[in-house]
Amino acid sequence: MGTKSDTELKQIFKNLNTIAMIGVSASPLRASFFVARYFVLRGMKVIPINPNYQGKKLWGEPVLGKLSDITAGTRVDMVDIFRPSKEVPQIVNDVIDNLVPLGCRTLWMQIGIKHKKASLIAEHHGLNVIMDKCPKIEYQRLFGELRVAGFNTGIISSKIDL
């Protein structure tokens, strides 16, 4: 539970247009800012959620106080969690109530964040759940960028299109 194969991960990334990031920081030195900006630079829409910055704008999007503040009818493909593990169950409930009916399919928990019970519930509601990993690192690993810096991507292939 909480892990996906490389093929499944690639599929998730290929269908990714909008990400809600819960707990994203406005400080350009924080890891969460790095992750958000990275996906924005790749043309994705990031909806920042953090009550501390509510009303400000990040990457052209207004920062929301909570998940349920997302405008009714907005389709979010993935929710990325930068909050302590103990807050995951409440977030899962909110995602199931507000975002799953509109097509949200992926719940991602950053490195160090895990919650087995809440993950089971999320999976039961059709969500792909990834725990204790960073989507930026996985994206960089799967699409060749980590290779630049000599990281062990685990990818072995004789095909030209990787």
Next chain:
Amino acid sequence: MLKSDYKFDTLQVHAGARPDPSTGARQIPIYQNTAYVFKSILHAEALFDLKELGHIYSRLSNPTVSVLQERLATLEGGIGAICSSSGHSAQILALFPLMQPGDNLIASTRLYGGTVQQFTNTIKKFGWSANFVDVDDTDQISKLINSKTKAIFCESISNPGGHVTDLPKISKVAKKLSIPLIVDNTAATPYLCNPFKFGADLIVHSTTKYISGNGTSLGGAVIDSGSFNWTKNNKFPSLSEPEPGYHGLKFHDTFGPYAFIIYSIAVSLRDLGMTMAPQNAFHTLLGLETLSLRMKKHVSNAKRVAEWLNKHPEVEEVTYAGLKSSKYANRVKKIYPKGAGALFTVALKGGYEACIKLINNVNLFSHVSNLGDTRSLIIHPASTVHRQLTPEQQVKAGLAPNVLRLSIGIEDPIDLIKDLKQALE
């Protein structure tokens, strides 16, 4: 240690490489190139801020060198690797993110003489120092460690003696005191020993030796396990504290397990510039494709030559840990199950004179200052590669004047024995 779904022989050929995306070329292209075009100002900014990874300038990274880095990282089971211009520069690159002026490291007395020299004299210019200890004596290691100690450094198989190090025992001490263990795995290679499996945190290589294998190209590498916590205890400010060169970025905080390698590219290689040349990376990759095949032959040859020498009446001692009679036989079985390498020393009863005679009379063995070549090599360490050591250091390294170092190649062992026989007699 990171596990791959593939076995060693497959990884040594495939890891890190892919068919060239623009031409389909199957062998790895040599990117003989210095700078890389940015897609836009935004892209350039993101690269310089480390928000994206990409090639900027070949002092930092190069596509040919990157393949070698990923292949070595994969073979060692690490998270990533950086390559450098030589094994000696790899040692500095391993220490640079860890050490501040006034800091020290614990180093094995059995290290290669050039390393002892670098750690005794040269690193003092950075304000660093080394305390040398017999790393079999772990109590002594614990005693020497103080608040300024930032690493324990040893070789897996030592040069020149071929002594096999008890890595699990040393890593226990390192873990207890939260100090990273750096293992020079040059003489063993990832085929014979996996230091990360036994608790090492960083591995260094002189890729000049068995990794490239043919004596063509200088090179070094540092491989990171990705498992050391650089922030705990606040002992490694380069990785845990704000970096002035990057607007106060904290590397470990931001990049987690990738911090050491990203720091090594963004700061160490950027400012020290000990970069591996792409041409050297290519030659090293060619050699690396056959590492396991060569190592099997190196080891079986070394065993035969060492056993033969051990019975010769002119020979006082053979240090090869792969000898049936070696006191390290159990350690070899446990930590180096595929063999104790192909490097050892031999002490001659006839003293220095007999050593000179042997070197002058060999016809296949080459008298050179190198090891890990396909060719068999011979040298008198006390007068050459270990010459800068004090007599006391030479004795600690097992190098009396009657000692020769042999690096056994992949020729036919019968020819090697014949060559030594005629030279001794």
